[in-house]
Amino acid sequence: MKKTFFTSGTPFIWLTGLAAALGLLMIVGLLLLILVNGLGIFWPQNLQQFTLKDGSVVLGEVWEKETHDNYDTGREETRYRIKTANRDFYGLDFRWLKEDDISERQMPPTAWVLERQAWGQFFGFIIRLSNNGVALASDELNVAAQLPEWHEKMLAAADEIHQLEKGSIGSISMQIENMRLEKRKVILRRDTTTASGRAALRRVDEELASLERQYQELEKELMQRITDSRAITITLRTIDGQEKELPLIDVVRMWQPNRMSAPEKAGLYAARVWEFLSGEPREANMEGGVFPAIFGTVLMVILMSIAAVPIGVLTAVYLREYAKQGPVVRAVRIAVNNMAGVPSIVYGIFGLGFFVYTVGGTIDQLFYSEALPSPTFGTGGILWASLTLALLTLPVVVVATEEGLAAVPRSIRDGSLALGATKFETLWRIILPSTSPAILTGTILAIARAAGEVAPLMVTGVVKLAPSLPLDSTFPYLHLERKFMHLGFHIYDVGFQSPNVEAALPIVYATTLLLVLIILTLNLTAILLRNRLYARFSVTKI
Amino acid sequence: MTFSIATEMPPEHNSVASAHPEKAEAIISIKELDFYYGDKIALESITLDILKNKITAFIGPSGCGKSTLLRCINRLNDLIDIARVDGEITFEGRNIYDPSVDIIDLRRRIGMVFQKSNPFPKSIYENVAYGLRIAGVKDKTTLDDVVEKSLRSAALWDEVKDRLNESALGLSGGQQQRLCIARAIAVEPHVILMDEPCSALDPIATARIEELMLELKKKYTIIIVTHSMQQAARVSDYTAFLWLGKVIEYDVTRKIFTTPAEKLTEDYITGRFG
Numbered sequence: 015m016k017k018t019f020f021t022s023g024t025p026f027i028w029l030t031g032l033a034a035a036l037g038l039l040m041i042v043g044l045l046l047l048i049l050v051n052g053l054g055i056f057w058p059q060n061l062q063q064f065t066l067k068d069g070s071v072v073l074g075e076v077w078e079k080e081t082h083d084n085y086d087t088g089r090e091e092t093r094y095r096i097k098t099a100n101r102d103f104y105g106l107d108f109r110w111l112k113e114d115d116i117s118e119r120q121m122p123p124t125a126w127v128l129e130r131q132a133w134g135q136f137f138g139f140i141i142r143l144s145n146n147g148v149a150l151a152s153d154e155l156n157v158a159a160q161l162p163e164w165h166e167k168m169l170a171a172a173d174e175i176h177q178l179e180k181g182s183i184g185s186i187s188m189q190i191e192n193m194r195l196e197k198r199k200v201i202l203r204r205d206t207t208t209a210s211g212r213a214a215l216r217r218v219d220e221e222l223a224s225l226e227r228q229y230q231e232l233e234k235e236l237m238q239r240i241t242d243s244r245a246i247t248i249t250l251r252t253i254d255g256q257e258k259e260l261p262l263i264d265v266v267r268m269w270q271p272n273r274m275s276a277p278e279k280a281g282l283y284a285a286r287v288w289e290f291l292s293g294e295p296r297e298a299n300m301e302g303g304v305f306p307a308i309f310g311t312v313l314m315v316i317l318m319s320i321a322a323v324p325i326g327v328l329t330a331v332y333l334r335e336y337a338k339q340g341p342v343v344r345a346v347r348i349a350v351n352n353m354a355g356v357p358s359i360v361y362g363i364f365g366l367g368f369f370v371y372t373v374g375g376t377i378d379q380l381f382y383s384e385a386l387p388s389p390t391f392g393t394g395g396i397l398w399a400s401l402t403l404a405l406l407t408l409p410v411v412v413v414a415t416e417e418g419l420a421a422v423p424r425s426i427r428d429g430s431l432a433l434g435a436t437k438f439e440t441l442w443r444i445i446l447p448s449t450s451p452a453i454l455t456g457t458i459l460a461i462a463r464a465a466g467e468v469a470p471l472m473v474t475g476v477v478k479l480a481p482s483l484p485l486d487s488t489f490p491y492l493h494l495e496r497k498f499m500h501l502g503f504h505i506y507d508v509g510f511q512s513p514n515v516e517a518a519l520p521i522v523y524a525t526t527l528l529l530v531l532i533i534l535t536l537n538l539t540a541i542l543l544r545n546r547l548y549a550r551f552s553v554t555k556i
Numbered sequence: 557m558t559f560s561i562a563t564e565m566p567p568e569h570n571s572v573a574s575a576h577p578e579k580a581e582a583i584i585s586i587k588e589l590d591f592y593y594g595d596k597i598a599l600e601s602i603t604l605d606i607l608k609n610k611i612t613a614f615i616g617p618s619g620c621g622k623s624t625l626l627r628c629i630n631r632l633n634d635l636i637d638i639a640r641v642d643g644e645i646t647f648e649g650r651n652i653y654d655p656s657v658d659i660i661d662l663r664r665r666i667g668m669v670f671q672k673s674n675p676f677p678k679s680i681y682e683n684v685a686y687g688l689r690i691a692g693v694k695d696k697t698t699l700d701d702v703v704e705k706s707l708r709s710a711a712l713w714d715e716v717k718d719r720l721n722e723s724a725l726g727l728s729g730g731q732q733q734r735l736c737i738a739r740a741i742a743v744e745p746h747v748i749l750m751d752e753p754c755s756a757l758d759p760i761a762t763a764r765i766e767e768l769m770l771e772l773k774k775k776y777t778i779i780i781v782t783h784s785m786q787q788a789a790r791v792s793d794y795t796a797f798l799w800l801g802k803v804i805e806y807d808v809t810r811k812i813f814t815t816p817a818e819k820l821t822e823d824y825i826t827g828r829f830g
């Protein structure tokens with residue numbers, strides 16, 4: 015009886031079902047954790063004011079409630095984790111409060127939350143608004159009434175300053191840099207004792223001088239604007255009475271959560287999410303947005319695909335269609351398959367040694383010698399990182415394509431050949447189109463692997479903070495030698511390398527969520543594309 | 557040995573043609589053809605003539621070498637690494653195994669329809685136009701004309717004329733096979749080789765293809781491999797019986813099926829083996 019129960023297969027079915035359920039549970043749990051934590055942080059919470067039994071007051075957001083048994087008394091105790099912000103006053107962003115110590119709770123309606131350029135958020139009150147030390151408003155109500163308008167102005171001014179810095183001044187300093195290189199080129203390559211050499215040098219010098227004059231003028235204007243804009247200040251007061259004056263231009267965003275209705279909060283939530291997606295990072299990446307990292311990740315994956323897919327497909331075509339099948343090809347195939355299992359950091363180090371130092375160094379010597387010893391391509395950059403990842407994902411593409419090629423039935427090849435097509439024509443017109451879904455499957459797997467890979471990037475060009483995007487409006491638009499930011503590295507950097515890990519945790523969750531979403535989107539796009547190709551080219555029906 | 561009817565004929569004419577006064581001209585003559593897969597011999601001293609504008613059937617038990625012989629005629633066996641050929645096949649006066657022969661050109665003149673229909677994963681239109689495109693024809697009106705003409709010849713036009721741009725894989729098995737025939741005749745070959753073209757089709761589809769063959773015979777020479785005695789009897793003018801890589805008997809179909817000269821042939825036809 016027992017035997018028949020086991021041989022009936024029922025326990026085995028349970029086992030398989032259990033394993034599948036476990037896997038599903040883990041994935042869903044992980045996603046849920048990331049989702050809840052990643053999406054929650056942008057919601058504007060209310061500010062609570064706690065009056066403690068010793069008379070002191072605390073203002074902050076409640077982040078966590080925890081109940082545990084006290085060791086000494088054995089009694090159950092409840093405590094709260096409060097985000098108090100104001101790192102510049104207290105040194106820490108969070109503190110714990112015991113339920114037993116709290117005597118009174120309030121929600122002060124005039125309390126502000128300020129997102130600042132430095133020191134993280136501020137929780138407290140704004141008691142004065144002044145222009146050059148002269149008060150424009152000196153009680154909380156008046157300040158609150160006038161602030162939005164002034165803040166708007168300041169944001170506009172900040173925008174202009176930013177434009178000036180990145181736009182005119184940026185382009186002039188780039189021209190100056192180019193001119194300096196030009197000058198070195200002239201000195202290196204031409205004889206400056208001859209008349210024409212001297213003339214060339216003089217021309218460059220004049221150009222340089224004129225550029226530098228322009229630069230100084232612009233810089234003076236910039237300085238003026240900055241000083242002007244910093245004249246408008248607000249005076250902050252914390253709940254425990256400490257005061258501080260802050261130029262209004264340093265405030266990125268401000269709101270009074272206790273006064274806001276739910277729709278207003280939702281609007282603010284959307285604005286903050288958008289800022290996170292489209293903004294630049296601030297304060298050692300712990301605040302602000304992650305746009306450069308999104309951009310870097312996506313661009314790198316695209317460059318990687320451009321490199322890996324054609325090479326992988328060609329390799330597979332050679333191995334499967336042209337090479338004489340035998341022990342050598344079998345050995346190559348096994349080697350390629352095993353390459354997929356090599357730890358990624360090994361690829362990273364190879365990329366550093368081969369791409370960066372050897373190839374990049376040679377390019378520098380041949381084409382950018384005037385900039386030496388500071389390297390152009392001879393240092394990590396998005397091109398080298400992408401190529402390293404392409405190497406890493408190549409086996410995936412090769413294997414998938416080979417399987418696709420093997421799946422095209424002999425009869426179809428014969429049909430084409432019997433009509434007078436050459437082998438190449440058959441390959442190009444019939445076999446490769448039929449293989450395209452398999453190639454895309456390989457690409458999907460490659461993308462999924464490449465987008466999540468961090469270790470090899472750390473040695474081939476990823477940085478904590480890149481001064482400019484690898485794609486911009488200055489010629490040649492795509493700057494492959496530039497360093498770049500990457501979401502995966504961002505998570506590592508903010509989560510483990512930042513000075514204040516606790517305060518950075520929310521952004522880690524949000525970034526993780528984003529990375530998962532991006533990989534998901536890339537994969538879904540590829541899968542949709544593949545399904546369309548399947549519908550067109552599938553040979554399985556024959 | 558070669559085929560048996562040779563002995564009944566005048567010694568200088570080692571071909572069927574001479575046995576029949578109606579003027580029939582050999583378009584393909586196979587002489588002393590041996591074929592090896594590695595060390596294994598698959599065809600042994602095959603000698604026979606294929607007559608123009610006739611349907612010739614190859615019959616014989618499974619594995620006797622019918623497909624191999626057929627694929628020798630358009631040199632499709634060249635792709636098999638281990639294959640080796642001896643002897644010669646003359647097509648329109650030239651030995652096709654001569655090194656100077658252009659295989660591409662040869663295959664364009666000798667079309668082939670396979671056992672399993674094998675439409676390309678492309679539209680119906682592109683399937684038929686494929687041979688022409690390969691040959692470098694780009695002119696749209698020419699292509700349109702040829703596609704229509706070929707589909708009409710293959711008796712498929714009326715069924716597909718409104719869905720030329722749909723995938724060929726959406727057609728039924730019988731339609732797919734007729735599409736493959738249309739694809740083969742689009743390049744205007746002189747000979748069409750058919751390897752069990754109806755083996756995967758139902759009786760109605762089979763009947764349509766047989767009808768089609770009788771129609772096509774006016775313009776083309778057809779060689780068909782079949783396992784169905786009835787089919788061979790119905791459509792073919794001449795029948796060759798192969799056994800273990802040799803031609804046992806080759807004659808007018810009626811004679812093979814009524815008064816075969818060889819005991820083996822009779823045994824096979826009457827279903828005593830194979």
Ligand SMILES: Nc1ncnc2c1ncn2[C@@H]1O[C@H](COP(=O)(O)OP(=O)(O)OP(=O)(O)O)[C@@H](O)[C@H]1O
Nearest residue numbers: 593598616617618619620621622623624625636783
């Ligand atoms: N690619 C190949 N490599 C080695 N041997 C082969 C190959 N193709 C066919 N053979 C062998 O050659 C012999 C003849 O095969 P062939 O396919 O010509 O037989 P057939 O008469 O067409 O049989 P069927 O009626 O089953 O299609 C068989 O013994 C077969 O095993």
Ligand SMILES: [Mg+2]
Nearest residue numbers: 622623624751
């Ligand atoms: Mg066969």
